[in-house]
Amino acid sequence: MDTTNTSNDTEAYSPAGSWDVYFASGRRFRPPTPSELANLEPHTGQGRRRILDIGCGTGTLTGILHASGHDVTGLDFSPEAIRQALADHPGPGYVLADADQDGPGGLGALAGPYDLIVCRLVVAFITDLHRFMRRASSLLADDGHLYVMTPIAEELPPERRSHAQTRAQIAALAASWTESSVREIEDHAHLTLSGLYRPVTGTSTRR
Numbered sequence: 032m033d034t035t036n037t038s039n040d041t042e043a044y045s046p047a048g049s050w051d052v053y054f055a056s057g058r059r060f061r062p063p064t065p066s067e068l069a070n071l072e073p074h075t076g077q078g079r080r081r082i083l084d085i086g087c088g089t090g091t092l093t094g095i096l097h098a099s100g101h102d103v104t105g106l107d108f109s110p111e112a113i114r115q116a117l118a119d120h121p122g123p124g125y126v127l128a129d130a131d132q133d134g135p136g137g138l139g140a141l142a143g144p145y146d147l148i149v150c151r152l153v154v155a156f157i158t159d160l161h162r163f164m165r166r167a168s169s170l171l172a173d174d175g176h177l178y179v180m181t182p183i184a185e186e187l188p189p190e191r192r193s194h195a196q197t198r199a200q201i202a203a204l205a206a207s208w209t210e211s212s213v214r215e216i217e218d219h220a221h222l223t224l225s226g227l228y229r230p231v232t233g234t235s236t237r238r
C-alpha cells in the first residue's frame with residue numbers, strides 16, 4: 032500500500048484514512064494460505080481459544096478463526112476495514128483502535144489474557160515496535176503465543192521494501208522473546224513468539 036496521501040481534498044492526512052481509501056477501492060491482501068493455517072494449527076488445535084487479530088483488515092483470517100470455533104476479536108484502526116469485516120465476516124468481535132496507542136483508543140481497550148495474538152502483515156506499519164511488543168506481551172496468557180507474519184525485505188523489489196522487515200530486524204525481534212521460532216515461507220517470515228519480551232537492539236524503529 033502506498034501510504035503517501037495523493038488526494039487533493041482538504042481532509043487531513045491520517046494513516047488510518049489512507050487504509051480507508053485502500054479498502055474502499057475494493058483492494059484486498061492475499062488470503063491465508065494452507066501452509067499459513069498449518070503454522071497456526073499448534074496454537075488453535077486444542078479446543079476453544081481466546082484469540083486477538085491485530086490489524087485484522089477486512090477480517091479474512093479473523094473470520095476463519097471464528098469459524099473454527101474460537102472466541103476471536105479483530106482490531107483495526109481503519110473504520111472502513113472494520114465496516115467491511117463486520118459485513119463480510121460477522122461473528123467475531125471487532126474493535127476500532129490504534130495499535131500504536133496504549134490508552135482506551137489503543138491496545139488499552141483490550142482485556143487479556145489471550146491464548147493467541149495474530150499479527151498478519153502489520154508490524155511494518157507499527158511506529159514503536161518496542162511499545163507494541165511490550166503491550167502485546169502483557170495481553171498474552173502465561174502460555175500464550177504471538178504469531179507474526181511479515182514480508183522479508185530482501186525478498187522484495189526495492190519499491191516494496193518499506194513495508195517489510197529485513198532479516199536482521201526479524202532476527203532481532205525473535206531474539207527479544209524468551210521463546211521464538213522463525214519460518215520462511217516464500218517471501219514471508221512467520222514468527223511464533225512467547226514468554227517474556229526483552230528487546231534487543233534492532234527492533235525499535237519503523238523502516
Ligand SMILES: C[S@@+](CC[C@H](N)C(=O)[O-])C[C@H]1O[C@@H](n2cnc3c(N)ncnc32)[C@H](O)[C@@H]1O
Pocket residue numbers: 047050060061085086087088089091092106107108109112128129130131150151152153156157
Ligand atoms: C497489510 S493490511 C493486513 C490486513 C490483514 N491482517 C490481512 O492479513 O489481510 C494491514 C492492516 O493493518 C492495519 N493497521 C496498520 N496500522 C495500524 C495501527 N496502528 N493500528 C491498528 N491497525 C493498523 C491497517 O488498517 C490494515 O488493515
